[in-house]
Amino acid sequence: MSVPALEISGLTKNFGAAKIIRGIDLTVARGERHAIIGPNGAGKSTLFNLITGRFAPSSGSIRLHGEEIGGLAPYEINRRGLSRSFQITNIFPRMTVFENLRCALLWAQGYRYSFWHMVGRQRALNEGAERIMEEINLAARRDVPAGLLSYAEQRALEIGVTIGGGADVIMLDEPTAGMSHSETDYIVDLIRKVTEGRSLVMVEHDMGVVFGLADRISVLVYGQIIATGRPEEVRGNPEVQRAYLGAVLEKEEAAG
Amino acid sequence: MTSLSNTDRSVAGRGALGAAGPWILAALLLGVLPMLFGSPSSVTIMNQMAITIVFALSYNMLLGQAGMLSFGHAVYMGLGGFFAMHVLNWIEEYELTLPLPFLPLIAGLFAMLMAALIGLFSTRRAGTVFAMISLGVGELVAACSVIIVAFFGGEEGVSGDRTVAPFLGMEFLHPEDVYYLIAFWLLLSALGMYLFSLTPLGRMANAVRDNPERAEFLGYSARWVRYGSFVASGFFAGVAGGLFAINYEILTEENLNLATSGMILLVTFLGGTGYFVGPVVGAVVFTLLQSVLSLQTEIWQLYVGILFVATVMFFPQGLAGLIAMHGPAMRAGRLGSLAGPYARVLIPGAIGAAGVAALFEMFHHLRTAAPGDEAMTLFWITFDTHSAAPWIAAAAAAAGGLFLAARGAPAMRAAWDEANRIAQGGAK
Numbered sequence: 265m266s267v268p269a270l271e272i273s274g275l276t277k278n279f280g281a282a283k284i285i286r287g288i289d290l291t292v293a294r295g296e297r298h299a300i301i302g303p304n305g306a307g308k309s310t311l312f313n314l315i316t317g318r319f320a321p322s323s324g325s326i327r328l329h330g331e332e333i334g335g336l337a338p339y340e341i342n343r344r345g346l347s348r349s350f351q352i353t354n355i356f357p358r359m360t361v362f363e364n365l366r367c368a369l370l371w372a373q374g375y376r377y378s379f380w381h382m383v384g385r386q387r388a389l390n391e392g393a394e395r396i397m398e399e400i401n402l403a404a405r406r407d408v409p410a411g412l413l414s415y416a417e418q419r420a421l422e423i424g425v426t427i428g429g430g431a432d433v434i435m436l437d438e439p440t441a442g443m444s445h446s447e448t449d450y451i452v453d454l455i456r457k458v459t460e461g462r463s464l465v466m467v468e469h470d471m472g473v474v475f476g477l478a479d480r481i482s483v484l485v486y487g488q489i490i491a492t493g494r495p496e497e498v499r500g501n502p503e504v505q506r507a508y509l510g511a512v513l514e515k516e517e518a519a520g
Numbered sequence: 521m522t523s524l525s526n527t528d529r530s531v532a533g534r535g536a537l538g539a540a541g542p543w544i545l546a547a548l549l550l551g552v553l554p555m556l557f558g559s560p561s562s563v564t565i566m567n568q569m570a571i572t573i574v575f576a577l578s579y580n581m582l583l584g585q586a587g588m589l590s591f592g593h594a595v596y597m598g599l600g601g602f603f604a605m606h607v608l609n610w611i612e613e614y615e616l617t618l619p620l621p622f623l624p625l626i627a628g629l630f631a632m633l634m635a636a637l638i639g640l641f642s643t644r645r646a647g648t649v650f651a652m653i654s655l656g657v658g659e660l661v662a663a664c665s666v667i668i669v670a671f672f673g674g675e676e677g678v679s680g681d682r683t684v685a686p687f688l689g690m691e692f693l694h695p696e697d698v699y700y701l702i703a704f705w706l707l708l709s710a711l712g713m714y715l716f717s718l719t720p721l722g723r724m725a726n727a728v729r730d731n732p733e734r735a736e737f738l739g740y741s742a743r744w745v746r747y748g749s750f751v752a753s754g755f756f757a758g759v760a761g762g763l764f765a766i767n768y769e770i771l772t773e774e775n776l777n778l779a780t781s782g783m784i785l786l787v788t789f790l791g792g793t794g795y796f797v798g799p800v801v802g803a804v805v806f807t808l809l810q811s812v813l814s815l816q817t818e819i820w821q822l823y824v825g826i827l828f829v830a831t832v833m834f835f836p837q838g839l840a841g842l843i844a845m846h847g848p849a850m851r852a853g854r855l856g857s858l859a860g861p862y863a864r865v866l867i868p869g870a871i872g873a874a875g876v877a878a879l880f881e882m883f884h885h886l887r888t889a890a891p892g893d894e895a896m897t898l899f900w901i902t903f904d905t906h907s908a909a910p911w912i913a914a915a916a917a918a919a920g921g922l923f924l925a926a927r928g929a930p931a932m933r934a935a936w937d938e939a940n941r942i943a944q945g946g947a948k
Binding site for chain 2: 316337338339340347348350354355356357358363366367368370371372375377378379380381382383386425428429457470473
């Protein structure tokens with residue numbers, strides 16, 4: 265079997281005396297779409313922040329394509345092929361849509377800290393940014409400062425910036441948070457399209473999105489993974505029912 | 521003007537001539553200016569202006585482009601200038617051949633080296649930490665000027681003679697001879713800084729300014745991006761220092777102290793940090809105020825201070841932003857509709873401002889003039905500051921002018937909104 269895209273073992277994180285992540289083992293295969301679900305405060309965002317380098321783990325190991333990345337800086341992890349989006353939209357508000365996307369491509373295309381290339385003359389760079397802009401349906405908003413976009417457009421741009429660099433492991437933190445139904449459908453289609461052939465790890469609260477998109481699901485409760493498996497396995501797991509899903513599904517049925 | 525904004529998109533798609541147009545115009549303008557304003561005092565002012573422009577543009581590489589607020593940018597201009605002064609003296613002492621036009625390059629490289637060393641620790645963080653470190657380094661270097669006398673020359677500074685380094689038979693004896701040298705470097709530096717903003721590092725400087733964390737998740741270390749901007753900015757500040765050394769032939773502690781660092785912050789902000797030409801506008805206006813106003817009044821800095829505070833409060837985009845604000849209305853041909861309402865505010869406003877200024881001046885005269893010297897000349901009128909009439913007249917002008925201006929303001933705002941509504945409606 266090939267090396268997994270992401271392999272986490274024995275991961276813990278304490279903030280002082282508070283144990284937020286209490287020993288996590290998780291494997292995401294290449295090309296797999298993996299969703300992490302769980303109640304509020306279970307540590308989903310902390311887990312994301314540990315994997316992407318925002319926080320350093322207290323103990324345990326995180327391997328990206330077999331290479332240890334625990335404790336590295338975010339930019340070092342990104343250079344090894346992992347890219348993330350944020351729960352709170354995190355773009356470059358004073359720069360245009362096009363500039364946002366072009367900046368997302370710079371390092372991946374090997375420009376590093378160059379001060380001798382003129383970005384306007386780099387054909388592959390500009391075509392790449394234009395192509396992603398087409399993919400996320402923002403071509404009509406090319407020269408609008410990102411801070412002036414609508415919420416759904418900013419979320420789409422956030423995803424565009426995340427996938428722009430061509431990372432093969434994409435991590436999305438609640439990509440549909442705060443969206444209407446039609447906006448959610450649009451974003452889900454977009455995610456399906458742009459993560460084709462890549463590995464995806466996603467935190468999401470919308471169970472429709474999770475069960476529609478994920479190949480496998482992990483349930484995180486109180487800093488530990490209580491179940492991992494295919495959607496139907498997780499749905500039928502009694503422990504998951506008791507800890508989390510039961511309440512959520514009932515609520516959704518009542519609402520639907 | 522297509523190249524005004526920092527968020528300007530690529531130059532691709534525009535013709536090469538379109539991109540070069542503003543630069544050719546600027547070169548022509550710099551070429552003919554001495555023919556239009558040929559008097560020695562005008563040339564002196566233009567030289568000073570050009571040096572301040574280079575310095576302010578380099579400052580805006582930090583503040584506007586990379587979002588780094590420095591309180592010690594004079595250090596790099598000063599260090600470059602001092603080094604240039606020493607090089608000039610070495611040329612004389614050891615009879616070296618180094619043409620004067622290359623001196624700013626050497627000054628720039630020296631300042632860049634210093635920025636590369638200091639930046640190693642000062643650019644780790646942005647925001648308050650960077651600002652405080654820049655303040656500390658500024659004070660440190662200024663304090664060194666009386667300690668390391670061999671380099672800074674103590675209180676009298678370091679002076680030299682620029683005529684020891686002729687170039688193509690030119691001796692650079694007069695300010696007019698130096699003008700073209702400075703103008704050449706101004707154009708070259710401005711072009712260099714503009715092109716820098718279009719490189720991957722320059723673009724990422726904007727990204728780090730907007731959102732350093734996101735930049736890190738795109739593979740860039742925010743710290744090294746800031747460092748790159750800092751070192752490049754140090755180079756151009758050093759060029760400005762080299763030009764200063766050539767123009768004034770003396771460098772003192774004043775060139776690297778806090779007051780000069782504060783001045784360049786003021787100049788840059790006055791012009792507008794969000795526009796590439798902002799610092800140019802700021803430097804031109806400030807130098808004019810400094811050289812013209814200081815001849816008229818001893819308290820000119822008070823007026824500059826008021827102008828600065830008013831800019832920060834009412835036009836945070838600076839003077840360049842104020843001009844750019846009128847772009848949409850101008851393109852829609854609606855600028856004419858603004859002239860009337862503007863005049864109804866600005867003319868009484870000017871009278872009111874003159875009245876306030878007259879009160880300041882009379883008060884200043886009252887407190888500082890020698891006893892018995894009671895005559896004062898203001899706005900071509902000579903009067904006695906100890907009599908009541910001029911005070912009443914000035915106060916009336918101030919109150920009346922400002923009252924009328926304030927009364928006209930709502931109409932001006934309405935006209936402005938109307939012009940822009942039509943401009944935006946027309947664009948769709």
